[in-house]
Amino acid sequence: MTERVGVYVCHCGTNIAGTVDVSGVATWAKENLPGVVVGRDYKFMCSSLGQELIQEDIRKEGLTRVVVAACSPHLHERTFRTACANAGLNPYLCHMASLREQVSWVTKDKAQADIKARALISGAVRRVQLQESLEPTEVPVNPTTMVVGAGIAGIQCSLELAEAGHQVILVEREPSIGGHMAQFDKTFPTLDCAACILTPKMSDVGLHPNIRLLSYSEVEKVSGYVGNFDVRVRKKARSIKEDACTGCGICIEKCPKKVIDEVFEVGIGYRKAIYRPFPQAVPKFPVIDRESCIYFERGTCKACEKFCPTNAIDFEQADEYLDLTVGNIILATGYDLFDCTQIPQYGYSRLANVFTSLEFERMCNAAGPTEGKIFLRDGVTTPKTVALVHCVGSRDKRHHPYCSAVCCMSALKFGHLVMEKTGAEVYSFYIDMRPLHKNYEEFYDRLQQEGMHFIRGRVAEVTDAARLPGEDGKLIVQAEDTLIGRQRRIPVDMVVLLGALQPRADAKEIALRFGISTSIDGWFTERHPKLDPVATMTDGLFIAGTCQGPKDIPDSVSQGAAAAARVQGMITTGTVLIEPIVAEIDEARCSGCRICNNLCPFNAIDYLEDKAVSQINAALCKGCGTCVAACPAQAITGRHFTYDQITAEIAGLLYDAEVANGDYAPKLVDLLQPAGGGR
Amino acid sequence: MRYGYYPGCSLTHSAAPYDLSARAVSNAFGLQLDEVNDWNCCGATEYITINKAAAYALVGRNLALAASQDGQTDLVAPCSACYLNLRKVDHNMTAYPKLAERTNEALAAGGLHYDPGSLRIRHLLDVIVDDVGNQAVAAKVTRPLRGLRVAPYYGCLLVRPQLNGDGRNPEYPTHMDDLLSALGAEVIDYPLKTHCCGGHMTQISADTAYELIRRLLKSAQDYEADVIVTACPMCQLNLDAYQSQVNRHFSTDFHLPVLYFTQMIGLALGMTPASLGLGREIVSAAAALAKIGAAVPEPEAAAPRRKRAETGLPMPRRRGEG
């Protein structure tokens, strides 16, 4: 069969036409490339007029294939596929050549640009003729959504979805929801207290009929695909009968075992062995920490059980496994704080009065270990001077190259709190002040007026080695004041390190479990950095909040809402189309060697014992083609990227090559690859 | 274990006690040190100041000679400055092929060649801590340094710079601390243990150097150290020989002996002070060593050269004195 190909070369204004002889190339294609019956150039192919041009030719000229030589397929492939579809041509019979990104914008020499443009077009023409009609498969979307992580971002999207009348399963690792925000005291730039704005939302979550809250639980396993995920959740044993517990808290009161709270109080406060991270915790049920519980250590005590009025204590309780099915998953797993001991010159963990930002938040928090009073490590002395160190682990190639986005504002907030609570002098050591969002710059201005000192210079070291008068018994913060160009030593009583926000320690593991990708640092990767910030490359999986990158509360909330909106869209549509660009096994050719089985990271390939062949689950297959390349029997076809299509494209790209190599090389190719049938 | 040994100029004279004790201690642990044949100066911090190509060639000769000694894979330097120069040249020749090419071009003029990366440049302290191990060291201790408060002084070039992130913690190392505690000493944790001794500033801008030395001595004294322990001849020289200058300059009265970690090991292993070159420090260590029942020998040992010394060139008179 001979195909009738139409080639359309776009000027893109002067973006392409300025460098490439568009009309020349179009005519060249029509005259020289076999199968091409139409060769046109047009100012803007993506305009409705441009699209109509194609559609008209499909109808009038009976085109069976279309090549659009314009911009990157990532921009307009969908546009032209739709155009073709509307004219009755299967969208997968249209192919694009990227003349703008790959030729006109990157090539100086016009003659060379023409040669390359022709190559790309001839490649596309050769390829498109071998492309096949494909039909996406349609699958239903389960209307229940799982949200993983119940910090402010997770809480926000859960509430948005629940309010819209959809079922939500909210999974939280810790005994209570709330995340980092629950640890904070005030929030910048408005200084309203974190608890006051967060706890109402938390109880909404706890009470909402559409939200099933699984706290103290972790996702163990995820399988399935967009619209139909199967998730196994492990509900860790709380040792509390939730149906019996009233949350009266008498057990906590009576528990004789006090331990340092490394999680919620970040090591500067205490909790009991049976505990609730904080008074307004949701759910209200406490949890027994079996590592430190005396009963689990020695087999005696049971004080909690004795005093519990409703017999809610259950020492024998075991982990519970829940198998759930959901249509979409939103990851809002948050961040970890940088380990400040990694910068020894700042003395954290060596010099008592060096604190991390989270320790300081807890100290400022009225419900925290010091009931909101700012003390030195001794727990009694009020500091007279405090230094705030920015960029600890951020903007540093040795740790995290990125800016953590929130530290400047936290520093301003801390400065205000210190001055308000203690009247101490406050010095902020910054590299660049970055108050980016609404009312942030104004907050900076306010702190300047409140008398906070700002020194532009990254702190070189914090030491207790006194050298100059007035330094004895102090911590000396040494830095270059870069605006003066001189070294300065500021003696202070307390140093607060604004540590970087970094990905959760297990971020990469989690990403793998859910089948999404991460950046080198470990932040979850969004589908598009600008235009698709909450979707991931994996359909049905969305991300919100700081698991995607450093963010402050307003941004996390917006992302939570955005992710919810995206999911609602899927739910209302009710069904989802699955890309037909997948791999397919020809049972007749499959030798059952199972090489492909362990090459697939998505477990899309099953081995059918009875037939002794492998089979691909189209819904799970993401179409990477690795198995296709690996199959020694060439039994696997990679739809839309078949062996024949790609080799044809190669041949086209090299239209102007001396065939010299060709005379011998086909032999080679056959040696390595008996050019396999359907591939 | 066999190692190439690059003593460096200081150890031939100003730090002779370091060389003496280094060899004695290595012997005790069965480390065979093969001195690099006809080695030359590493250029200290000076050559690179005047001429980069020559500075690299100068060190290159030592590397080439060391590598040519058969079966030699590890080159040990007891002097931190030599240690850095050797490893830096090796590292940069590896990282920058052009640099290696030019350096070898120069070496060729002397019939030599060095393949970057063919030697592992080590500091003697690292060899003892990593290859011998503190446990093995402790096992050999016969005269624990009990009751002796020692201030481990690392200085700069032992831990900095980190070339491609290698080496110890550049700000807060603890390997010498651990070694000295293994010897039974009371190790003090003072904040300036990796700060600078002034390097060659004692020669060209004394006031700058004296201030740096003062800071170190003060910090060690504040923590009531009996003795400062170093792994670098330059550090030892500045803290020991210039201590009186510093005292005069700031009218302080520091009296802190400065010894080498190898001397401390030797003492703990029960070797005689003389065999470790003790008694040749300018600030007497007698009081400190008395604490562990070791007597400092009279410096008369050094008689022969002394004669010549008195007939030597006239020394400048002390200004503002007498």
Place this chain on the structure above:
Amino acid sequence: MTRPVSGNAFLEGVVADTPGGEALVTCLQCGTCGGSCPSGQDMDDTPRRLFAMIGAGMRQEVLSSNAPWYCVACYYCMVRCPKDIPVTDIMYTLKRMAVREKLYDDRDAPDWSQSFIGFVETYGRSFEFGLATRYHLTHRPLKKVGVGPLALDMLSKDRMSLRPDRIRGIDQLRAILDKAKLQEVA
């Protein structure tokens, strides 16, 4: 590999003559170097400032700054620089340029280095006593307090030799160094 900003011969020169110097163009101007420097107080311009001046092509001013000569090579700046700029090595490069162009502010440091390598080139080893005499007595007899007794102490403790040690392969070494010097000027 960072491409150095073209059109600034000075910057390009500094980068080209410093292993790892490419990072210079990424300087944050955060001042970690100047803040960490033990002799920072004595410097007329901090390293950070010099880097900005290099970026501005202020050759004359940079090469006549005293900062590089106060560098004690403690490498604190280098291990702390958040951009992996080889600060200390750049200081060495600036010294070499200053020496080549005779732009340094004070002769002491360069002359010290000169007399040091003078001995190295003659004997193959450094010669402390020779340095003490040649440099301190001839070069600045009055400026140096207390080197006398120091030298005496060292002699009496047999820690200073009156005779230089000479390596056997001195001719070989000279041949190598001469070749290298040709490279340097080239």
Place this chain on the structure above:
Amino acid sequence: MTDTPFEPKIVGFLCNWCSYRAADLAGTARMKYEPNVRIVRVMCSGRIEPSFVLKAFALGADGVMIAGCHPGECHYLEQNYKTMRRFEMLRHTLQAMGMENDRLRLQWASAAEGAALARAIDDMVERVRKLGPLGWTQNWSEDSGRIEAVRRMAHEHAEAMEVPA
């Protein structure tokens, strides 16, 4: 840049998610680079069969560049590790066929590394330009030993694939 007589033709296989987006970025940023590389888009570098590379050489390419996401950043989680393995195998094959290493290049480029990709392309074009045309005719035909080599490789190829992920 293009005043040398010989202009190599290089085929680039770029993965859809990282390296192809890097090429897009290089374009959007108007970074000028050598026009010699002609790009084939595949969904993942894992799709690239060694025979594609041989085919490219066979059809007259003087060099082939394979580009994918950085290890650990693969959109398909870990498929680029398989690419790495195949690349090594392929390198053996081509060496056995007497081909210079510089004609085949594996390049990691994240979607943000347009500049890096452009530089890599410039660098490769420069190297291949130095090597001159592949001219397989001369250095290939008469030597039957090479055919053997390739057979052996072809065999190893099958085995290389068996290494589990």
